[in-house]
Amino acid sequence: MAQLIKMDSQSDKQSEQYYDEFLSYIRDHLTAFYQHYADDNGLTLAQTMTRVSKWDLEQWKQALDSLGDTSDWPEEAQNRLKIQTYVASINRQQLIGSVLALGIIGLTVKNQRTIEKRVESDGVDEVSHLKKALKLAPKQVKKTTSVITQVSSRKQWSANLWVDSDKLAGDVQYLVNQNLKHGLSLDNLPRLLEKHVNPNQFKPGQSIADRVEQMSYETKRLVRTESARLKYETDLATYRMKGVKWVKWLTEPGACSKCQGIAAGGPYAIDDVPEIPGDSHPNCRCSIVPYVKSMDNQQKTVKQYGLTQDEQAGVLRWVSGDSYKLNSVLREGNEPTGLLKTTMDELDSALAKLPRYNGYIQRSVDLSGQQLNDFLWKFNSSSYSSKQYLSFTKNADKYNGTAAVQLFIKESKGGHNLGAFNEAEGEVLYERGAEFRVLDTFVDKDNKFIIELGDDGHE
Numbered sequence: 001m002a003q004l005i006k007m008d009s010q011s012d013k014q015s016e017q018y019y020d021e022f023l024s025y026i027r028d029h030l031t032a033f034y035q036h037y038a039d040d041n042g043l044t045l046a047q048t049m050t051r052v053s054k055w056d057l058e059q060w061k062q063a064l065d066s067l068g069d070t071s072d073w074p075e076e077a078q079n080r081l082k083i084q085t086y087v088a089s090i091n092r093q094q095l096i097g098s099v100l101a102l103g104i105i106g107l108t109v110k111n112q113r114t115i116e117k118r119v120e121s122d123g124v125d126e127v128s129h130l131k132k133a134l135k136l137a138p139k140q141v142k143k144t145t146s147v148i149t150q151v152s153s154r155k156q157w158s159a160n161l162w163v164d165s166d167k168l169a170g171d172v173q174y175l176v177n178q179n180l181k182h183g184l185s186l187d188n189l190p191r192l193l194e195k196h197v198n199p200n201q202f203k204p205g206q207s208i209a210d211r212v213e214q215m216s217y218e219t220k221r222l223v224r225t226e227s228a229r230l231k232y233e234t235d236l237a238t239y240r241m242k243g244v245k246w247v248k249w250l251t252e253p254g255a256c257s258k259c260q261g262i263a264a265g266g267p268y269a270i271d272d273v274p275e276i277p278g279d280s281h282p283n284c285r286c287s288i289v290p291y292v293k294s295m296d297n298q299q300k301t302v303k304q305y306g307l308t309q310d311e312q313a314g315v316l317r318w319v320s321g322d323s324y325k326l327n328s329v330l331r332e333g334n335e336p337t338g339l340l341k342t343t344m345d346e347l348d349s350a351l352a353k354l355p356r357y358n359g360y361i362q363r364s365v366d367l368s369g370q371q372l373n374d375f376l377w378k379f380n381s382s383s384y385s386s387k388q389y390l391s392f393t394k395n396a397d398k399y400n401g402t403a404a405v406q407l408f409i410k411e412s413k414g415g416h417n418l419g420a421f422n423e424a425e426g427e428v429l430y431e432r433g434a435e436f437r438v439l440d441t442f443v444d445k446d447n448k449f450i451i452e453l454g455d456d457g458h459e
């Protein structure tokens, strides 16, 4: 989920860029018409209520050409382009409106593609998470993947996107016509295109930039909502396939009271669990996880060690998928941001409270090629410290015998027992930057690299 937030800001940036390009498109075209036709009163409706000239048509063609190759555009866009060809022939005013509409159609196509790509890649990420977390067989992975390629869910949101796009075109044309009524001048063009960052000055009814910004919010919300919907549907289908009977609602950090209420009402039978976003809200970033008996034991652990709600949520997000994402950020020496940072802070504070485990623990690492070399190189000294959280298992049956590298600690003292939070994996987790002694390294008869570590514990 924290990865989603990072992606959010990426696709947000992308859509900001599209909107800026669109605003310069409008500025350039309106300026061209102004410079060609304006008199002392500026560019007025009177000058535009006239037959389309050859020059006008050239402007329109240029606008169309600036959209690039439209042959592979979706049907919704193709249909609208056809209509605009007709509209542009009515008179000059309609033609100017049509130039604006072309820009908006182009913008919407870009947005539609961004959303599609983003939603699909989130879906793919979710499948790879589920594959690891639920140990899906290849056939099951295929089935789970089929959820994200179903087109039915795309249809509804793209229809909504085009309705919003038509409304935007109408509003932008109206704003331009209002200005033409009083004579559009180069002086009031900047005002018409001015962005207002201050919410008190935000005027989508007067500024094209603000009206476009409003659409930008809608698009961002659509991206988040659709991505969460797909994740939810993928999860649900996979849990059903794996025979999960009960699920628990996992709230996002800072979840609204509605979602907190839904979470408190759980666990839910899989057929009765509320839907995301249908039963929660647009922009919802909560998720569902299989409910297992150990969750009751989790409550005991929470009580016994005095974990706060946030600390508990941090551990739960760690065991239910954030571990891969958080560790890959840390491993590369980067500072987690947004909700991923929240998870890290909550986990850090939870680990400080969770008891240390004493006993034999092991860790399997499956790498090959250069990655394997790079990894082994780190143990070529008497001590080892890891930027990421280091996860071991205390359960002998969780030993992955086929992995290329096996690490073990005979008598661990410093790792934290996640106990009921990850009973299935018997996870023992070391905080970021934990220090180990490298006691022995060798290759065993099966050609596995064996590394014995020691930890001196922490008091």
Ligand SMILES: [Zn+2]
Pocket (backbone or CB within 6 Å): 252, 255, 256, 259, 280, 281, 284, 285, 286
């Ligand atoms: Zn929610």
